[in-house]
Amino acid sequence: MINKLVEKIQKTNAPIVVGLDPMLSYVPQHIQKAAFEEFGETPAGAAEAIFRFNKAIVDATCDLIPAVKPQIAMYEQFGVEGVKAFQRTVDYCHEKDLVVIGDVKRGDIGSTSSAYATGHLGSVQIGSKRFSTFSEDFATVNPYLGSDGIKPFVDVCKEEKKGIFILVKTSNPSSGEFQDRLIDGKPLYEHVGEKVAEWGSDCMGDSYSYVGAVVGATYPEQGKLLRQVMPKSFILVPGYGAQGGKGKDLVHFFNKDGLGAIINSSRGIIAAYKQDQYIDRGITAENFADASRMAVEDMIADIASALH
Numbered sequence: 001m002i003n004k005l006v007e008k009i010q011k012t013n014a015p016i017v018v019g020l021d022p023m024l025s026y027v028p029q030h031i032q033k034a035a036f037e038e039f040g041e042t043p044a045g046a047a048e049a050i051f052r053f054n055k056a057i058v059d060a061t062c063d064l065i066p067a068v069k070p071q072i073a074m075y076e077q078f079g080v081e082g083v084k085a086f087q088r089t090v091d092y093c094h095e096k097d098l099v100v101i102g103d104v105k106r107g108d109i110g111s112t113s114s115a116y117a118t119g120h121l122g123s124v125q126i127g128s129k130r131f132s133t134f135s136e137d138f139a140t141v142n143p144y145l146g147s148d149g150i151k152p153f154v155d156v157c158k159e160e161k162k163g164i165f166i167l168v169k170t171s172n173p174s175s176g177e178f179q180d181r182l183i184d185g186k187p188l189y190e191h192v193g194e195k196v197a198e199w200g201s202d203c204m205g206d207s208y209s210y211v212g213a214v215v216g217a218t219y220p221e222q223g224k225l226l227r228q229v230m231p232k233s234f235i236l237v238p239g240y241g242a243q244g245g246k247g248k249d250l251v252h253f254f255n256k257d258g259l260g261a262i263i264n265s266s267r268g269i270i271a272a273y274k275q276d277q278y279i280d281r282g283i284t285a286e287n288f289a290d291a292s293r294m295a296v297e298d299m300i301a302d303i304a305s306a307l308h
Helices: 002-012 029-039 045-061 080-093 110-120 149-158 173-179 188-200 220-229 285-307
Strands: 016-020 067-070 097-106 125-126 129-131 138-140 163-169 213-215 235-237 261-265
Touching: 002 097, 016 045, 016 149, 016 285, 029 045, 029 285, 045 080, 045 285, 067 080, 080 097, 097 110, 110 138, 110 149, 138 149, 149 163, 149 188, 163 173, 163 188, 163 220, 173 188, 188 213, 213 220, 220 235, 261 285
Parallel strands: 016 067, 016 261, 067 097, 097 138, 138 163, 163 213, 213 235, 235 261
Antiparallel strands: 125 129
16 A cells, blocks of 8 residues: 555655544534534534535545545544544545545554554454455554554554554654653654664565654654654654644655655645635635645645755
């Protein structure tokens, strides 16, 4: 799957991923109203509204982008119905031939970690048959429990030719409370980056490993260091746009081949219709998906100008 991601990035010239992280407040009122009329003001109604919102954005942007990243918490808050909307979103994105990065941030040990890996990336045995369930192409994983938590995911990645992105240096302001702590003269995130390179060394696609890393756009200097520490790992870069990251901050996340990183924007794209710059271009809540397309085009141009 890392090969497919690289191929799609090269084909679209867009090293970006759209984060499908829909709060109900992002969903325009006309979509909420239609869903509530059919399903009531219930978790099922909220889940339906979110799926319709996602579908419109995917339809408007799928020819421009290689990948999407649904954040499972935004769906889980609506319980079982929300998880169904997550699954419908994953399936619909696959219909559009998009690579799906499940932002699930799982991290546990032993059989629990194996079950997470099976559920999100692998297939489960039921009687005489096997079923893929959530079936994302990549999943985000928390490495805090060490190799015991990562190995089951790596094993499934090898079997299924899928991938993971391991949290190394996250984009949030308090990430340094733990991640920047010095251990043997190096920050913890550098030690984690070294383990990512090690875990991925025998789990390779054509040019990049199935084992990638998450490094926030808000920490460009750390990104520059980690790019050297993990030369064969793709870096998933959150924090662009709404969290303050700009194209010029991202140059060092990429390798000399122009690859090696994929930049995420979530509410900067899916809620673009609320931004003055798109309202001034004639956007209303009714044509919200057009704003998302404009935001993707603007993001592609911003990153391209920084890289060339």
